[in-house]
Amino acid sequence: MSTSIGKLSKSFFIKLLVGIIILPFVFWGMGDVFRGGNQNVIATIDSKKISTQEFMNYVNRLNLNEEQVKNLSKTDLVEQILSDYIGKKVMSLEIEKIGIEVSDSALRDIIKNDKLFFKNNKFSRTEYEKFLIKSGITAPQFEANIVEQEKRRQFLSSLAGGIVIPEILIEKEFRKENQTKIIQYIDLDKYHLKNKPSQKAIEELYERNKNVFLTEFKTIRYAEIKPELIGGSEDYNENFFKQLDVIENNILDGQSFEETTKNNNLKIVEFKKINAKKENEKKIKIEKLPDNLFKKIYNIKILKSPEVININNKYYLAEIKDEEKKNRPMNDPEVLEALNAQLSFKEKIENNTSLAKDISLGAFDGDNFKKFADENGLIVKDYKISNFKQNEIFSEGLIKRIFLTKDGDINLITNNTLTKSFLISTKKTEYKTLDKKSNNFEQYEAKARLNLINEIYQSYDENVNQKYKVEINQRTIDRVKNSFQ
Numbered sequence: 001m002s003t004s005i006g007k008l009s010k011s012f013f014i015k016l017l018v019g020i021i022i023l024p025f026v027f028w029g030m031g032d033v034f035r036g037g038n039q040n041v042i043a044t045i046d047s048k049k050i051s052t053q054e055f056m057n058y059v060n061r062l063n064l065n066e067e068q069v070k071n072l073s074k075t076d077l078v079e080q081i082l083s084d085y086i087g088k089k090v091m092s093l094e095i096e097k098i099g100i101e102v103s104d105s106a107l108r109d110i111i112k113n114d115k116l117f118f119k120n121n122k123f124s125r126t127e128y129e130k131f132l133i134k135s136g137i138t139a140p141q142f143e144a145n146i147v148e149q150e151k152r153r154q155f156l157s158s159l160a161g162g163i164v165i166p167e168i169l170i171e172k173e174f175r176k177e178n179q180t181k182i183i184q185y186i187d188l189d190k191y192h193l194k195n196k197p198s199q200k201a202i203e204e205l206y207e208r209n210k211n212v213f214l215t216e217f218k219t220i221r222y223a224e225i226k227p228e229l230i231g232g233s234e235d236y237n238e239n240f241f242k243q244l245d246v247i248e249n250n251i252l253d254g255q256s257f258e259e260t261t262k263n264n265n266l267k268i269v270e271f272k273k274i275n276a277k278k279e280n281e282k283k284i285k286i287e288k289l290p291d292n293l294f295k296k297i298y299n300i301k302i303l304k305s306p307e308v309i310n311i312n313n314k315y316y317l318a319e320i321k322d323e324e325k326k327n328r329p330m331n332d333p334e335v336l337e338a339l340n341a342q343l344s345f346k347e348k349i350e351n352n353t354s355l356a357k358d359i360s361l362g363a364f365d366g367d368n369f370k371k372f373a374d375e376n377g378l379i380v381k382d383y384k385i386s387n388f389k390q391n392e393i394f395s396e397g398l399i400k401r402i403f404l405t406k407d408g409d410i411n412l413i414t415n416n417t418l419t420k421s422f423l424i425s426t427k428k429t430e431y432k433t434l435d436k437k438s439n440n441f442e443q444y445e446a447k448a449r450l451n452l453i454n455e456i457y458q459s460y461d462e463n464v465n466q467k468y469k470v471e472i473n474q475r476t477i478d479r480v481k482n483s484f485q
Helices: 012-022 052-062 066-070 077-098 104-112 125-135 139-160 167-177 189-193 199-208 238-252 257-263 291-298 333-360 368-375 396-403 439-467 474-482
Strands: 002-004 041-045 048-051 179-187 214-224 269-274 307-311 314-327 380-385 410-414 421-431 470-473
Touching: 041 052, 041 077, 041 474, 048 052, 048 077, 052 077, 052 474, 077 139, 077 470, 077 474, 104 139, 125 139, 125 238, 139 439, 167 396, 167 439, 179 368, 179 396, 189 333, 189 421, 199 333, 214 291, 238 257, 238 307, 238 314, 257 314, 291 307, 291 314, 333 410, 333 421, 368 380, 368 421, 380 396, 396 410, 396 421, 470 474
Parallel strands: none
Antiparallel strands: 002 470, 041 048, 041 470, 179 380, 179 421, 214 269, 214 314, 307 314, 410 421
């Protein structure tokens, strides 16, 4: 049984548009997430069918982590991935209709100008090949991905090219940030602190999330690659770097840490079971290990996969020899802090939801603003905001919110982490004047242009959603998800 893509995602295409605007080239691995699969249809775009196997091949290339794979049957991640894939397929159809092409010479220029592949400030074929080996992809796969990304970039540019921005929109953007506002406010910090989490709530939360509170211990080892050991001289000369390239190529070909150190007479330094804070199991900090070297080694992603790293123009062979995860007890100060923070966060959400509902129903009109403060032991304060970056009480993000309020409005404003919450009553607003000859004019013209472009993308997205008939096969999606139970 098929269902409309609308039930899968209100708008699959606009998410893709926004993602491509901010996303550079995507370099993906080839992790084996799905194995096999029938050739039945998981979705159709007009008359074009997307088989289950095609979709599975796409998911393979996303290289999902272990936790994501484990939760595929329990979350809507499969639906999100399918929505993204359909968006890309639709965009490809639009690109094909417009006739956008990327020539071989253009592709070559893109790769040769990518600083990721530079050595000594110029393109290095060796660096390019090393990247392909480390990423686990072939040159044709990688270059096809670049072509696809470049076509999408050109496509998006074609939608928004040659726009002339009306001055009224520039003025509107300027006014958002350049005004003087007189307000009254109530700091809700004490209001949120009145109900502390109970011991029972803390214990229940810990039991539900035991697997989250883990400490990872890694056994790390390294060996400094000194010029006198591999280059026959104490200088970092050309011969040293040639031998360093040999070492790098050998480990890329699978040579182990032990073999490499033995073949090059390197002295191994090893630290057993240390955590991300550079502490051992007894919480004793390892002082002999420099911080910058430790961070580089500790962040190596793959176990028993040696890497050559550069710290302050010194070179080291390093690897994670072993790793182990241990549960942290509930009485651990950091665990307790996290549990209390989570429960407090939940309490703030519930309190703020209730306040927002009361505001929408007019419960804070007239004298009720002051009455609420008095009943809860809070203070109403007068305040004048004349600078967008004024940070005595409110952060820049909160001032943006305040500047959007109208005179006479009462609003609840919070920052993203809910560490700051305020009730705001806006009394009076005065707007500043924009000088058309100033640098500010160009700045706000750019902001107005970006907003207008986003509206164009959204409008185009709506048009595309109407243009293509997209259907998904929910039974097939369910079958894919159930295969991970």
